Amino acid sequence: MAAAAEVTFLEALRQGLWEEMERDDRVFILGEDVGLYGGAFKVTEGFTKRFGESRVIDTPISEAAIVGAAAGAAHMGLRPVAEMQFIDFISCAYDMLTNYVATARYRAGLSTPMVVRGPCGGYVRGGPFHSQNPEAAFLHTPGLKIVYPATARDAKGLIKSSIRDEDPVLYLEHKWLYRRIKEQLPEGEEILTPIGQARMAREGKHLSIISYGATLWKSLEAADKLEKEDGVSVEVLDLRTLLPLDDAAIVATVKKTNKVLIVHEDTRTGGIAGEIAARINEQAFEWLDGPIMRVTAHDVPLPYAPTLEDFVLPQTDDIVKAARWLAKY
Amino acid sequence: MARVDVLMPQMGESIAEGTLSKWLKKVGDPVKRDEPLFEISTDKVDAEIPAPAAGVLAEIKVQEGQTVPVQTLVAVLETEAGAVASKPAAATAPAAPKPEPPKQTVPPAPPPPRAQAPSPQAPPPSPQAPAPVRSGDGGGVQTAEQRLRTKSTPLVRKIAAEHSVDISRIPGSGYAGRVTKQDILGYIERAPTIPAPGQRPQPLGPGAIEHPAVEPWPGDRVEPWSKIRKITADHMVMSRRVSAHVASFFEVDFTRVAQLRAKVKQTYAERGVNLTFLAFIAKACAENLRKHPIVNAAVSGDSTIYRADVNVGIAVALDWGLIVPVIKHADELSLIGIARAINDLGERARTKKLLPDDIQRGTFTITNPGGFGPFAGIPIINQPQVAILGVGAIEKRPKVVSATDGTESIAIRTMGMLTMSYDHRVVDGADADQFLADVKKVLQEFPEGAV
Numbered sequence: 001m002a003a004a005a006e007v008t009f010l011e012a013l014r015q016g017l018w019e020e021m022e023r024d025d026r027v028f029i030l031g032e033d034v035g036l037y038g039g040a041f042k043v044t045e046g047f048t049k050r051f052g053e054s055r056v057i058d059t060p061i062s063e064a065a066i067v068g069a070a071a072g073a074a075h076m077g078l079r080p081v082a083e084m085q086f087i088d089f090i091s092c093a094y095d096m097l098t099n100y101v102a103t104a105r106y107r108a109g110l111s112t113p114m115v116v117r118g119p120c121g122g123y124v125r126g127g128p129f130h131s132q133n134p135e136a137a138f139l140h141t142p143g144l145k146i147v148y149p150a151t152a153r154d155a156k157g158l159i160k161s162s163i164r165d166e167d168p169v170l171y172l173e174h175k176w177l178y179r180r181i182k183e184q185l186p187e188g189e190e191i192l193t194p195i196g197q198a199r200m201a202r203e204g205k206h207l208s209i210i211s212y213g214a215t216l217w218k219s220l221e222a223a224d225k226l227e228k229e230d231g232v233s234v235e236v237l238d239l240r241t242l243l244p245l246d247d248a249a250i251v252a253t254v255k256k257t258n259k260v261l262i263v264h265e266d267t268r269t270g271g272i273a274g275e276i277a278a279r280i281n282e283q284a285f286e287w288l289d290g291p292i293m294r295v296t297a298h299d300v301p302l303p304y305a306p307t308l309e310d311f312v313l314p315q316t317d318d319i320v321k322a323a324r325w326l327a328k329y
Numbered sequence: 330m331a332r333v334d335v336l337m338p339q340m341g342e343s344i345a346e347g348t349l350s351k352w353l354k355k356v357g358d359p360v361k362r363d364e365p366l367f368e369i370s371t372d373k374v375d376a377e378i379p380a381p382a383a384g385v386l387a388e389i390k391v392q393e394g395q396t397v398p399v400q401t402l403v404a405v406l407e408t409e410a411g412a413v414a415s416k417p418a419a420a421t422a423p424a425a426p427k428p429e430p431p432k433q434t435v436p437p438a439p440p441p442p443r444a445q446a447p448s449p450q451a452p453p454p455s456p457q458a459p460a461p462v463r464s465g466d467g468g469g470v471q472t473a474e475q476r477l478r479t480k481s482t483p484l485v486r487k488i489a490a491e492h493s494v495d496i497s498r499i500p501g502s503g504y505a506g507r508v509t510k511q512d513i514l515g516y517i518e519r520a521p522t523i524p525a526p527g528q529r530p531q532p533l534g535p536g537a538i539e540h541p542a543v544e545p546w547p548g549d550r551v552e553p554w555s556k557i558r559k560i561t562a563d564h565m566v567m568s569r570r571v572s573a574h575v576a577s578f579f580e581v582d583f584t585r586v587a588q589l590r591a592k593v594k595q596t597y598a599e600r601g602v603n604l605t606f607l608a609f610i611a612k613a614c615a616e617n618l619r620k621h622p623i624v625n626a627a628v629s630g631d632s633t634i635y636r637a638d639v640n641v642g643i644a645v646a647l648d649w650g651l652i653v654p655v656i657k658h659a660d661e662l663s664l665i666g667i668a669r670a671i672n673d674l675g676e677r678a679r680t681k682k683l684l685p686d687d688i689q690r691g692t693f694t695i696t697n698p699g700g701f702g703p704f705a706g707i708p709i710i711n712q713p714q715v716a717i718l719g720v721g722a723i724e725k726r727p728k729v730v731s732a733t734d735g736t737e738s739i740a741i742r743t744m745g746m747l748t749m750s751y752d753h754r755v756v757d758g759a760d761a762d763q764f765l766a767d768v769k770k771v772l773q774e775f776p777e778g779a780v
Contacts, residue, residue, distance in 0.1 A: 258510055285483050286483045286484060286487045287483070287484055288482055288483045288484055289483075289484040289510040290482055329503050329504055329509070
């Protein structure tokens with residue numbers, strides 16, 4: 001047995017990138033301050049020293065240029081990993097990603113195996129420009145894949161699978177999880193989390209919570225509380241991949257517990273919960289023993305003020321309250 | 330402003346009318362939702378009826394003292410605009426299932442959760458039944474209970490269709506009495522064969538029993554029956570008519586119970602509980618009903634319903650009639666729990682504080698006229714149950730007792746008769762006597778640890 005070391009979410013991600021760059025010299029990193037500085041959150045610290053400036057490229061502050069350059073490199077047979085310093089600024093590259101990258105295979109037969117990754121999410125008092133969850137903006141773009149790990153294991157497994165994928169993958173990493181989540185990962189084990197497969201995070205009987213990212217942990221906390229205080233057995237499904245969604249796993253949990261609560265940190269209107277609810281409605285309507293519920297952020301740009309941020313973002317107690325209501329329905 | 334009609338509620342099985350005994354609000358008074366609006370007196374219970382919505386009492390249609398059929402328009406509330414649209418589902422319903430509610434189609438309308446952390450639109454069912462609301466489509470009148478019964482989730486409907494179950498017959502434990510998955514699965518498990526609606530016996534309506542008229546003699550006083558007298562009279566005749574009554578008599582040596590009772594009576598009293606012989610008897614029955622399910626049953630058409638719960642009714646004689654409040658889940662209570670329940674139900678029966686649910690869902694009945702001194706009596710079964718236990722006077726009598734060495738002598742023992750009437754349609758003599766023998770055994774060997 002290989003020894004297991006406790007690593008943070010961030011370290012697991014770093015290891016995944018490192019291993020892929022060691023394995024395949026077509027893999028390279030580009031982004032703002034990723035080189036000498038090691039990235040705003042130090043994800044790529046030490047990479048320049050090991051892999052050199054030609055494989056860890058500091059770029060100008062232009063997300064459109066970063067994504068565009070990555071796309072060109074991918075067409076030419078490389079495996080670029082582009083970092084958005086904060087995922088909020090991916091909107092500057094929206095045109096490149098949706099009009100160009102996502103369509104390249106369909107429009108011109110061009111393979112574009114590339115990863116765009118960056119820190120997302122709130123709960124860190126980051127305010128409206130440094131806390132966003134942009135998944136819904138890209139969910140509607142055929143041609144992209146979106147992964148959103150919640151565990152250290154999946155942080156590593158999904159970055160590796162994303163790099164190896166033949167299509168463009170948006171890899172969202174929650175900055176609140178970076179150093180909060182720690183996990184024993186066996187040294188020397190090759191971790192490859194398959195894209196498109198959800199993970200059963202907690203088995204339960206009475207009600208299912210479907211979530212991902214930071215709210216996955218809040219959902220698990222809520223599930224423990226409900227089990228203890230109400231005797232309600234809650235199942236929690238970690239989506240891991242948002243595009244394509246794992247319909248089979250979603251339907252399976254609905255058929256098992258018959259009650260579903262979807263929890264996400266992104267705002268409510270047009271959020272992914274709506275899409276999941278629609279799919280459950282189409283594929284498992286007759287298995288529902290209660291309305292499909294959502295716990296999400298309120299529909300406002302995220303405020304700076306701590307009290308307001310706490311109010312706007314979904315908290316464990318919000319999940320408990322909604323689940324309690326649904327359990328009794 | 331919107332108007333909400335307040336109707337005379339259906340307060341229990343086979344109850345057709347109610348008397349509005351007192352208005353608690355005047356026209357023009359503001360009322361909160363669930364705030365007591367008026368008091369009613371039905372065949373069996375008196376109850377405060379909460380307002381089905383918040384608003385202002387706009388009109389009173391039924392005056393104090395008037396007796397009207399259920400569903401009669403009693404009052405009109407004026408509510409703030411929108412309150413009606415968002416709140417009718419909130420009206421809670423009595424928990425007991427109604428035997429034959431009319432089938433009506435109501436579009437499914439689960440309460441739409443509003444924000445990310447919804448507050449329940451429907452509060453947990455309150456023990457009181459609020460007045461039903463007249464449906465707004467003009468297509469007849471439903472109680473809130475009936476409307477809720479026809480609302481169900483896709484899963485429950487699917488299960489109901491697969492098992493040919495009428496959802497409206499299932500007691501619901503969800504919000505506002507909604508039938509949940511657990512409810513319907515439990516129902517199907519307990520009642521594998523459910524008679525089709527057409528075969529179900531009709532509940533006994535008022536006036537179903539005719540009591541022949543007799544000419545009064547000069548000087549006689551003729552007193553029309555009170556509702557409770559009438560329902561008791563009808564019920565007794567009906568029970569004699571439908572059940573094959575047989576009775577068994579068991580003489581029980583209560584000496585040990587008397588000793589235990591004397592020993593702990595004071596301790597119980599300090600805890601606010603009056604420990605009676607009846608509590609011991611109820612405890613012994615409750616324990617054994619679980620072991621003898623045929624005695625804890627009901628007859629329905631050509632089927633026997635084995636009750637899942639052991640709910641023991643205790644007949645209480647009041648100045649104005651008889652009432653049988655029910656100790657729910659009596660088999661799950663300790664001796665002190667049973668004693669406390671008997672005290673509580675008796676007290677509330679005497680002070681007219683019983684709630685509709687208190688007198689429903691009994692599965693077995695005990696009547697205890699022993700205090701008046703009868704040696705034994707033969708009670709009439711409380712329909713639709715299949716057995717009723719009567720308790721005779723418990724007193725010291727000479728009794729032949731055997732010592733361990735086999736010598737016999739006459740001793741002074743505390744003795745009492747237990748009589749059980751049972752329905753021979755489903756309970757055979759062996760069933761009844763085995764049950765009684767077990768009850769007797771528990772009483773004569775009552776474990777000290779259980780006191």
